Amino acid sequence: MSPADVLADLANIYRDLHEHPELAFAEHRTAGIIAEHLTALGYETATGVGGTGVVGVLRNGPGPTALLRADMDALPVQEETGLDYASTARGTARDGSETPVMHACGHDVHVTCLLGAAATLAAERDTWRGTVQLVFQPAEEVGGGAQAMIDDQIFDRFGRPDVVLGQHVGPLPAGLVGLRRGPAFAGADMLHVVMHGRGGHGSRPETTVDPVVMAAATVMRLQTVVSREVAGGESAVVTVGALHAGNAGNVIPERAEMRVSLRSYDPDVRNRLMTSIERIVRAEAAASGAPEEPEVNLQESFPVLVNDPDACARTQAGFDRDLGPGLTVDPGKVTGSEDVGLLATAAGVPLVYWLLGGADPAAFAGVSDRDGLQRVVRELPSNHSAQFAPVIEPTLTTGVKALVSAARTWLPAEGRG
Numbered sequence: 001m002s003p004a005d006v007l008a009d010l011a012n013i014y015r016d017l018h019e020h021p022e023l024a025f026a027e028h029r030t031a032g033i034i035a036e037h038l039t040a041l042g043y044e045t046a047t048g049v050g051g052t053g054v055v056g057v058l059r060n061g062p063g064p065t066a067l068l069r070a071d072m073d074a075l076p077v078q079e080e081t082g083l084d085y086a087s088t089a090r091g092t093a094r095d096g097s098e099t100p101v102m103h104a105c106g107h108d109v110h111v112t113c114l115l116g117a118a119a120t121l122a123a124e125r126d127t128w129r130g131t132v133q134l135v136f137q138p139a140e141e142v143g144g145g146a147q148a149m150i151d152d153q154i155f156d157r158f159g160r161p162d163v164v165l166g167q168h169v170g171p172l173p174a175g176l177v178g179l180r181r182g183p184a185f186a187g188a189d190m191l192h193v194v195m196h197g198r199g200g201h202g203s204r205p206e207t208t209v210d211p212v213v214m215a216a217a218t219v220m221r222l223q224t225v226v227s228r229e230v231a232g233g234e235s236a237v238v239t240v241g242a243l244h245a246g247n248a249g250n251v252i253p254e255r256a257e258m259r260v261s262l263r264s265y266d267p268d269v270r271n272r273l274m275t276s277i278e279r280i281v282r283a284e285a286a287a288s289g290a291p292e293e294p295e296v297n298l299q300e301s302f303p304v305l306v307n308d309p310d311a312c313a314r315t316q317a318g319f320d321r322d323l324g325p326g327l328t329v330d331p332g333k334v335t336g337s338e339d340v341g342l343l344a345t346a347a348g349v350p351l352v353y354w355l356l357g358g359a360d361p362a363a364f365a366g367v368s369d370r371d372g373l374q375r376v377v378r379e380l381p382s383n384h385s386a387q388f389a390p391v392i393e394p395t396l397t398t399g400v401k402a403l404v405s406a407a408r409t410w411l412p413a414e415g416r417g
């Protein structure tokens with residue numbers, strides 16, 4: 001396909017990707033479609049980078065290198081949007097079970113917009129110089145994809161960029177972008193906790209150590225970590241998202257398991273959360289007389305995403321020019337997490353990562369202030385919801401423009417030096 005054909009076909013590319021989502025590190029079909037388009041557009045293309053990742057490079061004379069990144073993976077969610085291009089796909093979850101799969105986080109939007117940007121930059125190559133490096137990353141949702149590409153020597157093989165740029169679609173009005181300077185997306189850690197009791201008959205609790213009561217007390221006590229141990233001016237989230245013990249009413253089980261998710265914006269706060277959680281888990285086990293120490297294991301970890309303030313200012317000036325003045329807003333800190341920052345940290349270069357509005361602008365009719373905007377945003381299906389359904393336009397057009405604008409901020413115009 002020519003660049004013009006790709007741009008004309010973007011909505012179809014998006015609907016096709018949406019209908020065929022793939023889980024982390026299983027993005028084989030998606031990677032194949034990306035590689036085919038990039039090759040046709042004249043990019044040097046490599047597949048299988050860090051597992052299922054794809055890298056496309058367009059060398060266009062001497063000058064800086066702008067890295068543009070999109071993530072490709074979907075989630076184990078049963079889609080309930082009712083769209084005519086809704087997913088009915090199934091995949092294999094990490095525990096080996098079969099699961100429905102959905103692009104509930106909009107990574108299909110990211111891939112489509114980056115293909116659109118690839119086409120635009122290729123079509124306009126006589127107006128800029130330098131190198132464009134496109135990174136289609138696997139497995140953002142499980143936190144391993146960026147690191148896998150780094151471990152696969154992405155920068156030794158394809159060159160070291162001067163900046164890392166990217167976007168995440170979310171429930172802002174489509175047509176807007178959200179850019180936050182400094183700490184922008186939370187650091188996230190996922191803990192797996194196992195508490196050991198002593199099982200027995202439900203009628204004779206005195207012969208047991210009940211892990212259900214132990215876990216219940218722990219869950220309640222964990223609610224005090226943020227409310228009592230984090231200062232008013234700091235922010236953090238602790239959520240016990242999974243709690244499993246036993247399977248019969250008259251049997252006291254042997255153990256209880258919990259999955260706990262932490263969000264923070266500051267390494268000191270993060271360390272305090274980790275220490276407090278472990279302390280409470282151990283203390284509640286001791287208070288119950290547990291026969292064995294509990295296990296607390298860190299399963300996933302995303303660092304805080306920090307946008308470079310100077311690079312943000314440069315990028316925003318480009319957005320004001322190319323998207324229109326007033327279309328870039330400060331969305332505040334996002335409690336979601338991202339591993340794109342690892343690419344910038346590994347390359348030792350600034351990161352600029354923005355939110356791309358994907359919500360139907362009609363939902364915001366009559367809203368004129370920030371409070372109103374946030375009220376509507378709270379009511380819309382969020383990322384990871386089975387109802388998450390970005391509007392195709394103006395989301396795709398804005399996403400392509402934003403990527404091209406950001407890249408061109410770093411790539412000198414031909415002839416201008």
Ligand SMILES: [Zn+2]
Nearest residue numbers: 105141383384
């Ligand atoms: Zn997500």
Ligand SMILES: [Zn+2]
Nearest residue numbers: 105107140168
């Ligand atoms: Zn995401």
